[in-house]
Amino acid sequence: MDDIRAMATTLFAVIEASGEVTWHQGAIVNREGRKSEADILLLGPFTALYKLGEEIGFLNYTAKSDTYYALSHLPKQQMRKTIKHYMAGEGDTVTMDISRGAALRQLTHELSLLDQIPKGGPIIWPILIIFAIGILIIFERLFFLFRIRCNGNDLVKRIEDSAIADTWKNAITFIKKMRKKPMARVLEAGLLSHQEARENLENSLQEAILKEIPPMERFLSTLGMLAAIAPLLGLLGTVTGMIETFHIITLYGTGDPRLMSGGISEALVTTMLGLSVAIPLMLAQTLLNRSVDRHIGELEEKAVTLVNIIQKYRNTQ
Template identity: 30%
Template sequence: MVTLYNLLESIRGFIELGGDVLWAIMAVLLVMWTLIIERYWYLFRVLPGERRALIEQWNERSDHRSWHAHRVKEEMISRLKGNLETNVRNIQTLVAICPLLGLLGTVTGMVAVFDVMAYFGTGNVRAMAAGVSKATVPTMAGMVAALSGVYFASYLDRKADIEAEKLEDLLQHD
């Protein structure tokens, strides 16, 4: 319980250090990782069953060579690929939003620095330092958040193509 309290206190301190924009970055990060985890769940839990069902459906067909059979096969592959690509573009969009939110934090932090400079001049270094931290911490947080999702977004995109090609290979002609 104490460890959880310390963790939450550290997060609160970090958000105070970086400003309110960190709440937005944290919300985007939470949604992004929820979608990433959902996609992995689909890949490893749902996809094998769907693939088996499509292969069985294809094997039950007596006609595998006609023009109509080719269109049915293309539709099956397209349907699976559509299921595989669900939310991948959303994840990529959220990855792209994170650095932009960090930049928004940079701008708001610099505005705070200029406010202090306008009011106190350069005499209040402590207040200026608080504004500088509000300018740099969101930038770092936005970049780290984006980097945490870049690999997974590109992996999921590649995996959709690979799995569609695998299904096409499995649905061979007689």
């Protein structure tokens, strides 16, 4: 009965301690393995947090040495933000570990994408090269499309004003000042042929538009090809990883799963990386194609508008 009473007393003490929150300064072993003075926050009997300068994280407690150890991995940013607000008295919620360290150990063993990439074997390097080339193409295309933007409505309005005043030379001079823009070059081709018949005028404009299309579509097919190759390389890494796994099973059997983990990790990481590269590249190619189609459609629209303006005011003058 004495043992039962002692056990009940201990359980009640644990229940009471689970609602206690204490704050004090003490020594901890930081993530570099050195002892440091830090602010320690104890939440119940299982959870310990620390604040060391701007660093906030969880602590493990070792009863044998009576020492707090900072976890090697910091919590996620949102979790750190919640803990920081709680420590500053600005929040009433905080993350706790009620699993007596199991959840904290899981946090320690979590791997980020950068940690997983080296486990993918040699196939990851071609995939990363494809990603780097794709990113360069995307930024180059974005810069190009941003540079060629112009207000086609203003250009057409200026041309129409010149047509009303029968000053075609002024319109041509104005357009030539903006020859760096595809829209201006197309309209210039039409103005230079404003005395031609409608059919010849339309042919000149169509020829000018066709000259502008290749620079706009440059590298987009290459981007689509890279997006298609990346998952195929990931699949190749999957196959090579599984071949290595089966080779290890042939030599050592299935008694130790750790022997097979390397091949399985290579198989899964390359597939994940290939898809992670292909998806944004495909999305970027689709958006860039739509932007180019919009620019080409605007060129064709303004070309038709210019033909109508020339025909209207040429016949009335």
